[in-house]
Amino acid sequence: MKKVLAFDMDDTIAITKSPISDRMAEAFNNVLDNFDVCIISGGNYNLFHKQFIDRLDLTAEKLKRIHLMPTTGTRYYRYDEAANDWAMQYAEDLSDEEKTKIAEVMEESAKQAGYWPENPTGEVIEDRDSQVTYSGLGQYATAEAKYAWDPDRKKRMAIREIALDKLPGLEVRVAGTTSIDITRPGIDKAYGMQKLMDANGLEKSDILFFGDKLQEGGNDYPVKAFGIDSIEVTRWEDTANCLEAIVSAIK
Ligand SMILES: [Mg+2]
The missing domain is CATH 3.40.50.1000 (HAD superfamily/HAD-like)
Structure with a gap:
């Protein structure tokens, strides 16, 4: 059992x-x-x-x-x-330097891809100590809005594509409903x-x-x-x- x-x-x-x-x-x-x-x-x-x-x-x-x-x-x-x-x-946990760098790159990459929210509900980039998370509408957007935002993951894949080269040695993963998680590899x-x-x-x-x-x-x-x-x-x-x-x- x-x-x-x-x-x-x-x-x-x-x-x-x-x-x-x-x-x-x-x-x-x-x-x-x-x-x-x-x-x-x-x-x-x-x-x-x-x-x-x-x-x-x-x-x-x-x-x-x-x-x-x-x-x-x-x-x-x-x-x-x-x-x-x-x-x-x-x-x-990630180091402070790593987290600062990740936050900068994710903001840049989301802006370049055209998916940086003007009026987010809650934080867009959240420091979770061992992980930094980008949320396309902000952490606390409604579930309904989140489910509608990127059902085919294409928006997040576009941001990830831009961010990948700028974050060598880190894992950039499309996750959850609107989020991209950045962690150490593995x-x-x-x-x-x-x-x-x-x-x-x-x-x-x-x-x-x-x-x-x-x-x-x-x-x-x-x-x-x-x-x-x-x-x-x-x-x-x-x-x-x-x-x-x-x-x-x-x-
Ligand atoms: Mg799940």
Whole structure:
């Protein structure tokens, strides 16, 4: 049997940048009876609280079964019962020089491609410590606006094309709905899964992963290519259905 159920966040367990539903919170409460749960996403630690942790009402025993991997696993948090808080296990941050350079290049490249927003909702370039993220409409544009902005990824591919040569030694990845993530090379969700395995003595076969971007080029694809059993969903309700079926099969 699998030991860990691992999940992408946006469009896998929640609408993009939104809190999980009551139904999903209940499903997590139930699967935590039998499984550890890992969430891995490009989002930062604060978003993990807003979208996931703040929506749960769990015993300490269950909280201890949760593994938070924000910014694609470049940070890792576990619940510390004594402190009644989340404790950082490690953080692999970019240097200040790297982050400044990335922010400059991304602004330049987006302007050159014609996709620098005049009236963004929230930050366009966000420093997530181990990752810098460009968001085409700003971080906090509505989900509806985000889904409509670049469904075929062409805008972001155009920006990426310009930025690539100017950021040697860094990975520039089209991710999420409107975003481009810049990290050190080799940082993807497979890297995060390797970190999770190393920290907990797990094998690939111990993990079942759920994601909505499992096709080649998608930000969940590296997990599948790495050899972890993966279930592709298109919206959070698919995942809720799977979790509810798992729970009723075990009972
Ligand atoms: Mg997703």
